[in-house]
Amino acid sequence: MPVKFYKPENQVPLEMHKVRVVQKLNLLKVEDRLRAIQEAGNNTFLLQNKDIYMDMITDSGVNGMSDKQTAAMMTADDSYAGSETWNRMKAAVKEVFGVDNLLPAHQGRAAENILAEAFVKPGMKTLMNFHFTTTKAHITRLGGEVIELVDPKGLIPQSDDPFKGDFNLQNLRDAIDKFTPEKVAFVRVEAGTNLIGGQPVSLENMLAVTDICHEKGVVSVLDASLLQDNVYFMKTREPMCKYMEVKEIYRLLASRFDIIYFSARKLSFSRGGFILSSDPKWTDMMMEFVPLYEGFLTYGGMEVRSIEAAAQGLLESLDMEYINQGPEFIAYLAKELDDYGVPVILPAGGLGCHLNCTEFVPDMPHNQYPAAAVGAAVFIAGGIRGMERGTVSEQREPDGTERYAELELQRLAVPRRVFTLSQIKYCADRVKWVWDNRSLIGGLQWTMEPKVLRFFFGRMKEIGYWQEQLVEKFKADFGDSL
Numbered sequence: 001m002p003v004k005f006y007k008p009e010n011q012v013p014l015e016m017h018k019v020r021v022v023q024k025l026n027l028l029k030v031e032d033r034l035r036a037i038q039e040a041g042n043n044t045f046l047l048q049n050k051d052i053y054m055d056m057i058t059d060s061g062v063n064g065m066s067d068k069q070t071a072a073m074m075t076a077d078d079s080y081a082g083s084e085t086w087n088r089m090k091a092a093v094k095e096v097f098g099v100d101n102l103l104p105a106h107q108g109r110a111a112e113n114i115l116a117e118a119f120v121k122p123g124m125k126t127l128m129n130f131h132f133t134t135t136k137a138h139i140t141r142l143g144g145e146v147i148e149l150v151d152p153k154g155l156i157p158q159s160d161d162p163f164k165g166d167f168n169l170q171n172l173r174d175a176i177d178k179f180t181p182e183k184v185a186f187v188r189v190e191a192g193t194n195l196i197g198g199q200p201v202s203l204e205n206m207l208a209v210t211d212i213c214h215e216k217g218v219v220s221v222l223d224a225s226l227l228q229d230n231v232y233f234m235k236t237r238e239p240m241c242k243y244m245e246v247k248e249i250y251r252l253l254a255s256r257f258d259i260i261y262f263s264a265r266k267l268s269f270s271r272g273g274f275i276l277s278s279d280p281k282w283t284d285m286m287m288e289f290v291p292l293y294e295g296f297l298t299y300g301g302m303e304v305r306s307i308e309a310a311a312q313g314l315l316e317s318l319d320m321e322y323i324n325q326g327p328e329f330i331a332y333l334a335k336e337l338d339d340y341g342v343p344v345i346l347p348a349g350g351l352g353c354h355l356n357c358t359e360f361v362p363d364m365p366h367n368q369y370p371a372a373a374v375g376a377a378v379f380i381a382g383g384i385r386g387m388e389r390g391t392v393s394e395q396r397e398p399d400g401t402e403r404y405a406e407l408e409l410q411r412l413a414v415p416r417r418v419f420t421l422s423q424i425k426y427c428a429d430r431v432k433w434v435w436d437n438r439s440l441i442g443g444l445q446w447t448m449e450p451k452v453l454r455f456f457f458g459r460m461k462e463i464g465y466w467q468e469q470l471v472e473k474f475k476a477d478f479g480d481s482l
């Protein structure tokens with residue numbers, strides 16, 4: 001239960017941990033922030049960490065580690081085969097998910113590669129609530145196709161629906177019948193969703209999806225990378241979960257899905273990736289790809305200390321006093337911004353706070369990349385680095401035409417156990433300033449556009465000189481302040 005403050009107006013999320021290791025941050029002058037973002041081709045992935053004050057690009061591999069995790073790293077059993085660390089990881093997976101069969105991969109997308117290699121053949125369909133960039137890239141690379149079946153409520157930017165990541169169950173049934181079960185490589189639930197605002201999936205919906213898969217004879221897969229936030233939302237928003245133990249939820253899911261995989265950069269506050277199953281027939285099907293692409297079965301390309309940290313971190317994912325911190329800080333940021341009138345995705349989800357850039361710069365066409373433009377403006381305003389989750393993050397169609405994103409989002413990730421509340425308030429304040437000066441924001445155009453995963457290393461430039469004008473306005477409003 002959240003700790004209640006005596007004065008309601010003082011109520012803020014209260015951390016149940018203290019900070020014991022700190023890292024110095026830099027906040028550059030606004031002219032230097034302009035120079036940095038332009039040198040980075042207006043792509044926040046290409047910024048240098050030394051030029052960033054708040055790094056909100058991701059929650060992946062940058063979560064705060066606990067004292068127990070760092071202590072566990074010292075006990076790592078660094079051997080190629082038969083490492084005791086691997087046995088401890090298996091024990092943690094058994095404790096949390098209740099299953100014995102586990103494969104390692106060096107991170108989440110490597111697990112996706114193995115999954116795709118084992119199940120996807122040319123012409124096959126994969127059905128999912130929503131795609132993730134790397135998931136889709138692996139599936140399409142092998143000639144498969146991604147069909148998205150999120151309930152339409154998931155694409156409404158602001159509502160009070162608690163589970164906007166839910167599958168549309170009727171459409172799932174119809175799609176399996178239409179394509180035939182033999183042509184469906186697998187059904188994948190992403191809980192919570194990454195590209196549509198970190199929105200969660202209800203337990204009820206996930207169980208219904210697995211029921212349909214069992215009935216139709218189709219493999220069911222859970223991408224559990226964001227499951228700890230999702231479990232927090234189940235516990236706090238879904239009546240059937242209120243009195244369930246957190247562990248009960250994880251175990252129920254593992255008993256129903258054929259395969260679960262996750263990025264340990266997120267779930268377990270560590271690094272690496274894992275694939276698990278209650279039935280060895282699935283892990284057996286994928287096992288041969290692990291030594292081929294990753295490394296031997298007891299380390300899978302991971303540094304062994306990271307596996308120790310993952311084992312301890314996975315156990316910490318059972319603790320509501322740890323897993324509430326991310327969602328509560330995100331909800332706080334989203335509320336501050338919403339109170340200021342800034343368009344954000346509501347209800348707040350996991351992973352981060354998402355600015356709805358379609359409303360931020362409503363007259364900007366998709367092909368001037370509104371979400372990337374707002375991201376550049378936020379960096380100039382505050383040294384805050386977010387991530388474009390809009391049209392730039394899409395792949396062009398095979399004929400080269402743009403695929404416009406359903407939602408043009410700028411994501412401000414809130415890595416778990418990292419920021420203080422004053423930093424979150426600073427972020428809200430700077431974004432409010434950008435919002436008040438949104439009429440100055442102009443579009444972007446490509447100067448170098450890669451064919452695959454262009455959002456990672458593509459470069460763009462401003463159309464006109466709107467960024468210089470934004471800097472002038474900043475100086476007028478903030479004077480000498482950084």
Ligand SMILES: Cc1ncc(COP(=O)(O)O)c(C=O)c1O
Binds near residue numbers: 132
């Ligand atoms: C839902 C989801 N699946 C898979 C991945 C890929 O994981 P990784 O970054 O460890 O490769 C991510 C990472 O952001 C994710 O959010």
